[in-house]
Amino acid sequence: MLRQWRWVLAYTLVEITGPWLLIGKAETSLSSSTVGLLIAAVPLIAVVVVTRLGHDRLDSRRLLGLLIGIAGVAALVGLDIEVSDMGALLAIAVSAIGYAFGPIIIDRKLTGLPPIGVVTVSLVFAAAIYLPFAIWQAPQHYPADATWSVVGLGLLCTALAFVVFFALIGEVGPARATVITYINPAVALVIGVTLLSEPLTAGMAIGFPLVILGSILGTARAKAAIKEPAPA
Secondary structure, three states, rough: HHHHHHHHHHHHHHHHHHHHHHHHHOOOOOHHHHHHHHHHHHHHHHHHHHOOOOOOOHHHHHHHEEEEEEHHHHHOOOOOOOOOOOHHHHHHHHHHHHHHHHHHHHHHOOOOOHHHHHHHHHHHHHHHHHHHHHHHHOOOOOHHHHHHHHHHHHHHHHHHHHHHHHHHHHHOOHHHHOOOHHHHHHHHHHHHHHHHHOOHHHHHHHHHHHHHHHHHHOOOOOOOOOOOOOOO
């Protein structure tokens, strides 16, 4: 039981507290395009790790799908690449590795625990780590729109999203589950165009179908080899 608690804490560090801190800091000096493209490497990292562990195999179709997905993300977010701040680039790279290992920890070390329990404990750990900094940098007033935005992010985009993510890992495996990284910018742009009346660019029109195609190919399971009957 103690070992499982340690793995929950490890998951919290590599999937929640570590990336949130590193990405938040890196985005103060890097463009969103750079961050989006680096984070899009998460599925590739995950599939390499899982393949090396012997829990999955990477065929040409999946590799092609992952590369198409990255191309789609590049078309969606643009190619405004910023590489002058090596510290920020390293922070994003470490975050991408953490995002790749997080689902593997869930799939290999926390399968016997209920998803809602793991999410709850992980977020409690994260809250305890961030609490001193939150008190130190607490705002003097709390506008209603900002407060409700934080509540929505906490309940829907964090707690509920992690429960769904755990179910996805259990259904398709840790490497395939990380392909959701490709879907995130696509969904954000669709919401921006449909709800916020943002302009539809050529990059969006090209990138969205590439992301969908890459996600389908990147999560496809290899067909089992057909065994011929042994001769009599």
